[in-house]
Amino acid sequence: xxxxxxxxxxxxxxxxxxxxxxxxxxxxxxxxxxxxxxxxxxxxxxxxxxxxxxxxxxxxxxxxxxxxxxxxxxxxxxxxxxxxxxxxxxxxxxxxxxxxxxxxxxxxxxxxxxxxxxxxxxxxxxxxxxxxxxxxxxxxxxxxxxxxxxxxxxxxxxxxxxxxxxxxxxxxxxxxxxxxxxxxxxxxxxxxxxxxxxxxxxxxxxxxxxxxxxxxxxxxxxxxxxxxxxxxxxxxxxxxxxxxxxxxx
Amino acid sequence: xxxxxxxxxxxxxxxxxxxxxxxxxxxxxxxxxxxxxxxxxxxxxxxxxxxxxxxxxxxxxxxxxxxxxxxxxxxxxxxxxxxxxxxxxxxxxxxxxxxxxxxxxxxxxxxxxxxxxxxxxxxxxxxxxxxxxxxxxxxxxxxxxxxxxxxxxxxxxxxxxxxxxxxxxxxxxxxxxxxxxxxxxxxxxxxxxxxxxxxxxxxxxxxxxxxxxxxxxxxxxxxxxxxxxxxxxxxxxxxxxxxxxxxxxxxxxxxxxxxxxxxxxxxxxxxxxxxxxxxxxxxxxxxxxxxxxxxxxxxxxxxxxxxxxxxxxxxxxxx
Numbered sequence: 344x345x346x347x348x349x350x351x352x353x354x355x356x357x358x359x360x361x362x363x364x365x366x367x368x369x370x371x372x373x374x375x376x377x378x379x380x381x382x383x384x385x386x387x388x389x390x391x392x393x394x395x396x397x398x399x400x401x402x403x404x405x406x407x408x409x410x411x412x413x414x415x416x417x418x419x420x421x422x423x424x425x426x427x428x429x430x431x432x433x434x435x436x437x438x439x440x441x442x443x444x445x446x447x448x449x450x451x452x453x454x455x456x457x458x459x460x461x462x463x464x465x466x467x468x469x470x471x472x473x474x475x476x477x478x479x480x481x482x483x484x485x486x487x488x489x490x491x492x493x494x495x496x497x498x499x500x501x502x503x504x505x506x507x508x509x510x511x512x513x514x515x516x517x518x519x520x521x522x523x524x525x526x527x528x529x530x531x532x533x534x535x536x537x538x539x540x541x542x543x544x545x546x547x548x549x550x551x552x553x554x555x556x557x558x559x560x561x562x563x564x565x566x567x568x569x570x571x572x573x574x575x576x577x578x579x580x581x582x583x584x585x586x587x588x589x590x591x592x
Numbered sequence: 593x594x595x596x597x598x599x600x601x602x603x604x605x606x607x608x609x610x611x612x613x614x615x616x617x618x619x620x621x622x623x624x625x626x627x628x629x630x631x632x633x634x635x636x637x638x639x640x641x642x643x644x645x646x647x648x649x650x651x652x653x654x655x656x657x658x659x660x661x662x663x664x665x666x667x668x669x670x671x672x673x674x675x676x677x678x679x680x681x682x683x684x685x686x687x688x689x690x691x692x693x694x695x696x697x698x699x700x701x702x703x704x705x706x707x708x709x710x711x712x713x714x715x716x717x718x719x720x721x722x723x724x725x726x727x728x729x730x731x732x733x734x735x736x737x738x739x740x741x742x743x744x745x746x747x748x749x750x751x752x753x754x755x756x757x758x759x760x761x762x763x764x765x766x767x768x769x770x771x772x773x774x775x776x777x778x779x780x781x782x783x784x785x786x787x788x789x790x791x792x793x794x795x796x797x798x799x800x801x802x803x804x805x806x807x808x809x810x811x812x813x814x815x816x817x818x819x820x821x822x823x824x825x826x827x828x829x830x831x832x833x834x835x836x837x838x839x840x841x842x843x844x845x846x847x848x849x850x851x852x853x854x855x856x857x858x859x860x861x862x863x864x865x866x867x868x869x870x871x872x873x874x875x876x877x878x879x880x881x882x883x884x885x886x887x888x889x890x891x892x893x894x895x896x897x898x899x900x901x902x903x904x905x906x907x908x909x910x911x
Contacts, residue, residue, distance in 0.1 A: 357859060360726040369727060381841075437695070438704065461841065466722050467707045472663065472695035481664050481771035484692045487834065497775070501834040502688040503843075504602070505779040509662070512771045521841065522828060555734075557704030561717065562730040569866055571885040574878075578897060581872070581890050582904040589870045589887065591792075591849045592908055 344398035344491060346389040347453040349444070350417035350425070351379040352410040353464045366562045368433075378413045381459025383420075383526035384519035388489055389457050390421035391524065396491065398454075399423050403447050405440055407431045411542060418537035419529030425542035426451075428550070436558045437465070439547075441473030446550040448478055453514065455496065460485050460518040471518035481511040484518040595621050596651075596679035598670060599632045599644050600689050606632075606643040609788060613685040614647050614750035616742040619712050620681065630757070631673050631682075633666065635659035641759050647750050649757035651677050655766040660774040661689060665766065667696030672764045674701060674737075686741040686844075694739050703737035710746040724840040724863035744788055745846035745867045780833040782820075787836065790819030793847045795838055795865070797855020798825040799876065799894055806831050808898050809853060815902060821845065821865075823855045839864035854894040857882025874898065 354360060355375040363370055378386075389400045402417035404410045405428040414425040428443050448456055461468035475482035483498035487506065490497045496511045501520050511517075529537070547554050575581045586592045595617040600607040610630070617628040632641040633653040641652045653669050670693065674682050682697055684690035686708055698705035711719040713730060718740070722729050787793060794813045800806050806826070813820050821838040822831070838845055840863040850868035855861060857873070857880055865871070866885050873886035874897050883889040890897060 354723070356724075359859075360723040362727055369723070436704070437707075438698070441699070463840070464723055466724065466840065467705075468691050469695040469698075469705055469707060472692065473699050475664070476667060476696035476699035479664075481662070481769070482692075482696075483772070484663070485688060500688075502692075503835055505777060505833070505835065507774060507778075508776045510773050510775050515771070521824065522834065557733065557735045558706060559732045559734060560729045561732050563722075564728050564730070566721065566725055566728050569871075569885045571871065571887060572883060572889070573887060574883065574889040574891065576890075578890065578892075578900045578904050581888055582901060582908050584888055585849075585870075585872070585905075586908045589849075591870050592905060 344392060344396055344455065345451070345453040346392060346398065346400050347448060347451055347456045348385045348389045348400060348402050348417065348422065349382050349458040350386065350402045350404045350414045351382050351459065351462050352376050352404060352406045352413040353379045353462055356380055356463045362563045362565045366564055368563055376409065376413065378416045379459050379462045380521065381461060381463070381519050384521060384523045385457040385459050386417045386420045386422060387524045387526040388519055392489070392491055394421070401426065401451055401453065403428065403444065405430050405435065405443055414542060415537045416529060418540045419534045420527055424540055427542055427544045429544055429546050434554065436556045437467045437469035438473060438557045439552070439554060441470045441477060442552050443547055443550055444470065444474050445477040446552055448474065455491070455513065455515060455517060457517045457519055460520050471516055475516035478516070480514055480516050482516045483509045483511055485520045486517050487520050487522045489517060489523065593678060593680040594627045594629045595681040595683060596674050596677060597628065597630045598682060598684040598690065599630055599640060600684065600687060601632065601634045601637050601640040604636060604639050606640040608749065609685040609687060609744050610644070611647065611749040612744040612747045613683045613742050615747040616709065616712070616740070617683050618750065623712060623714070623716060626680070629677055629679070631670065633658055633669055633673070645757045645759050646752040647757070648753050650759045651762040652759060653762050653764045653766060657766045657768040661693070662772040662774065663692045663696050664769045664771055666693050667700055668769070669764055669766045670697045671700035673762050676762050676764055680736060681738045681740065683740040683742060685744050690741045694741055698739040701737045701739065702735060703739045704733040704735045705739040706731055706733060707741050709740050709742040724859050725866065726859070743844060745844055780835050784813060785817065785819045787819045787821055787838065787843045787845055791847050792816035792818035792849045793821050793845055793868070794818045794851045794853065795821035795823070795855060796826060796853045797823040799854025800826070803831050805895070808895055811902050812851065812898055815905060816849070823858070823861050852882050852886065853898060855882060856880045857885065
């Protein structure tokens with residue numbers, strides 16, 4: 344089975360993000376970048392399927408030149424080769440990212456395309472669904488379990504109210520949720536091996552995609568801050584405050 | 593033109609969360625001189641359509657192929673409905689239903705989509721959180737049509753319209769694309785209220801250790817008729833079901849009162865609860881980040897503090 348997976352570069356998920364004073368973006372000085380956690384789940388799922396049943400995992404990223412580093416993380420986890428679509432985050436919206444990925448899909452013709460359910464920077468949670476629609480494929484979003492059989496995938500999804508299991512005809516699009524698996528840490532030999540794995544670079548123009556955006560981000564600001572931080576010493580004091588100050592009892 | 597709100601129907605009934613999107617749609621309609629209509633789709637949704645009519649005109653697509661929600665089939669139906677009623681915008685309250693479905697609708701309509709809208713600006717732009725709510729972005733939709741999911745915490749439940757709306761069957765033919773089918777659904781069984789609708793939420797973290805430890809929260813939740821929430825670590829450990837996860841990628845809640853018990857307050861968790869009106873944090877570690885967003889923090893062992901607090905609250909209520 345051939346599986347295409349995403350490997351998006353994101354700011355460190357645990358970093359404190361600050362907005363630039365002029366509102367044009369975020370402060371990037373000193374920020375570290377990592378592979379999007381949901382993409383790690385996607386890569387792990389794909390590699391796991393191929394380890395069991397054979398096949399090939401191809402990882403794709405859209406990003407600046409540094410995104411190649413995060414693509415190599417996917418290669419160190421077990422993807423065979425990488426595709427780097429050269430476009431920076433400020434040139435993209437979810438729709439354009441999806442149309443680029445749809446073109447990559449058409450070139451690669453995989454049986455499955457597994458994406459992270461969202462990127463932890465943009466938090467849009469749209470790309471997998473858009474890709475599925477552009478390609479006319481079935482989807483299973485927010486996957487916590489994937490089983491593949493010839494011509495089909497059975498996917499359990501984490502949805503409001505419980506767990507739903509879907510059966511999809513292949514090819515299909517799946518978006519990975521965090522409980523899908525525990526992504527492996529690349530071993531040193533695999534990190535070294537990943538440096539020799541091939542990465543093909545391609546531009547949006549070469550993919551023949553119209554780069555006009557449907558949604559433009561025009562400003563960034565910090566959210567309203569909570570005035571928290573008050574501590575009480577005893578349970579009695581806490582309950583007194585809840586009753587007489589907050590009036591929530 | 594009209595703004596079409598896609599209703600969420602569960603067990604034949606209109607989900608209350610639909611009404612948050614109606615409020616958003618009314619705000620947007622007022623700014624643009626548009627009207628609001630509600631689309632009720634599904635199989636056997638006559639009752640839900642009648643409920644929805646209290647809030648505006650309703651367009652119904654009732655078809656057997658919509659009995660279960662598979663996004664490919666549904667996207668065609670919603671996009672066709674938007675076309676049939678002349679809608680230039682489609683909106684729904686953010687949920688796993690709408691997040692799964694609406695991007696496909698946007699692709700069908702050639703529309704830009706904005707996820708998790710928290711505000712409409714006077715000049716017709718939209719605000720939305722990014723980076724786990726640490727940044728609020730203002731975005732502009734460049735396409736003639738637009739699709740939105742909106743945060744229930746930022747748009748109140750809509751009041752009924754002055755006069756009930758008409759309920760009309762829409763001229764939309766639904767065809768199952770046959771590529772996906774629901775084979776089973778394992779519901780989370782709980783006697784507690786829905787996280788998104790509860791006025792009080794009691795959440796626990798890794799500090800409660802295991803299923804046995806988790807039970808310390810039950811009497812507290814009982815006392816308030818509260819919903820129970822959890823951090824990712826607790827869900828990962830299998831202590832509670834997935835749909836109790838509060839945070840960046842789980843539920844976003846804003847109750848009147850939020851108890852954060854034995855949870856440290858990772859960025860991802862705070863993203864899902866910081867809009868709560870009053871936050872109470874109980875944690876052994878006085879350096880825990882949760883204290884920085886809490887209105888009332890108490891440093892202490894949850895297993896000791898929570899039972900004490902329950903007794904104290906009972907006394908305070910009696911007195």
